[in-house]
Amino acid sequence: MLLVVAATAASLTLSAPAAVETVVPPPPPPVPAEPPTAEELAARIVPAVVTLTATDGWTGVAGTGIVLTPDGLVLTNHHVVSGADEITAISAATGLTYDVAVNGYDRAHDIAVVQLGSAQDLPVATLADAPGPGVGSSVTAFGNSDGGGVVVAAPGTIVATGRNVLVRDSVDGSRHRLTGMLQSDAAIRPGDSGGPLVDAFGAVVGVNTAGAVGEDPADAPTAPEAYAVPISAAMEIVEQIRSGAGGGTVHVGPTPLLGVTVTTVREGGEDRGAEVLWVSFDSPAEAAGLDIGDVITSFDGNPVASHGDLETLLMARSPGDTVEIGWRDKTGAPQTATIAVESGPPR
Numbered sequence: 001m002l003l004v005v006a007a008t009a010a011s012l013t014l015s016a017p018a019a020v021e022t023v024v025p026p027p028p029p030p031v032p033a034e035p036p037t038a039e040e041l042a043a044r045i046v047p048a049v050v051t052l053t054a055t056d057g058w059t060g061v062a063g064t065g066i067v068l069t070p071d072g073l074v075l076t077n078h079h080v081v082s083g084a085d086e087i088t089a090i091s092a093a094t095g096l097t098y099d100v101a102v103n104g105y106d107r108a109h110d111i112a113v114v115q116l117g118s119a120q121d122l123p124v125a126t127l128a129d130a131p132g133p134g135v136g137s138s139v140t141a142f143g144n145s146d147g148g149g150v151v152v153a154a155p156g157t158i159v160a161t162g163r164n165v166l167v168r169d170s171v172d173g174s175r176h177r178l179t180g181m182l183q184s185d186a187a188i189r190p191g192d193s194g195g196p197l198v199d200a201f202g203a204v205v206g207v208n209t210a211g212a213v214g215e216d217p218a219d220a221p222t223a224p225e226a227y228a229v230p231i232s233a234a235m236e237i238v239e240q241i242r243s244g245a246g247g248g249t250v251h252v253g254p255t256p257l258l259g260v261t262v263t264t265v266r267e268g269g270e271d272r273g274a275e276v277l278w279v280s281f282d283s284p285a286e287a288a289g290l291d292i293g294d295v296i297t298s299f300d301g302n303p304v305a306s307h308g309d310l311e312t313l314l315m316a317r318s319p320g321d322t323v324e325i326g327w328r329d330k331t332g333a334p335q336t337a338t339i340a341v342e343s344g345p346p347r
Helices: 038-048 229-241 284-288 307-315
Strands: 005-007 013-016 051-056 061-067 073-076 088-090 097-106 111-116 138-143 152-166 175-184 196-199 204-212 226-231 250-252 253-256 260-267 268-279 294-298 322-328 334-340 342-343
Touching: 038 051, 038 138, 038 152, 038 175, 038 196, 051 229, 061 138, 061 204, 073 229, 088 111, 088 152, 111 229, 138 204, 152 204, 175 204, 204 229, 226 229, 229 250, 253 307, 260 294, 260 307, 268 284, 268 307, 284 334, 294 307
Parallel strands: none
Antiparallel strands: 005 013, 051 061, 051 088, 061 073, 073 111, 088 097, 097 111, 097 250, 138 152, 138 196, 152 175, 175 226, 196 204, 204 226, 253 342, 260 268, 268 294, 294 322, 322 334
């Protein structure tokens, strides 16, 4: 500080000292933490992962799950558990095998929430905060690659965000569109579905869902393509399921079963009902008298113009509910019956 001096013709006067202001320099920015090595990253992530096996009769699907709570609430893909009569999980942390119950799912966004029976004190995953990773960010996908029962890491980089992609189920060949996906060049494989996509520090940024792979390495794309549901979008579905509030594309609780496979009938360029392609043995549909070639036109008092209408109306019901179903038989005659919806596998 300087002392201020005032001069006059007659005398020299020294003023009182001014107040002294102490200026504290800002602290230096923190030194960025060093990302863990690949081995350290795996040590953080693998204990919070489970490998899943979902079976339907003689067929089975391998997948992966992300542990959200110590008592075994797990996030995975819908397509991993779809159609399964029995699901089991093995914890990478404990090596124990658990029976799995499906709490709910969102088929349109390929997300499912399952519960491991009798689980306790499991390590849980660390979830990344929004916003998600940007293009060029380093990521690593972890999963039950090729169903080998061992959690494998696949490093990569975010290539794009907000991608819409048409995917095909490798089991039943069905196709549907997923929106808002993270795209990376991690080389994920069948069995990785439902596993965590993590950032450089091990926070989960996405749920591995789809990849472009070939049966023969020579058929594989020149650069791997992998797609993941952003963790923020996945957790919105998780919280809706945990609240018990089904609705929209989210189904909560046991899956209702009618016992038919249907397709949409189009006549004159318009949807005219859901034609029955298959009737399951000893199902509510068989008990009602539905047969192959019949066309379902109403369900629970609501018109059915397509297989999508029937699916939406059915999924709004619960096992044990009684509903009236209407259809046209193969002669075109209208038929109705009252049925009790049963419990079936997730779909």
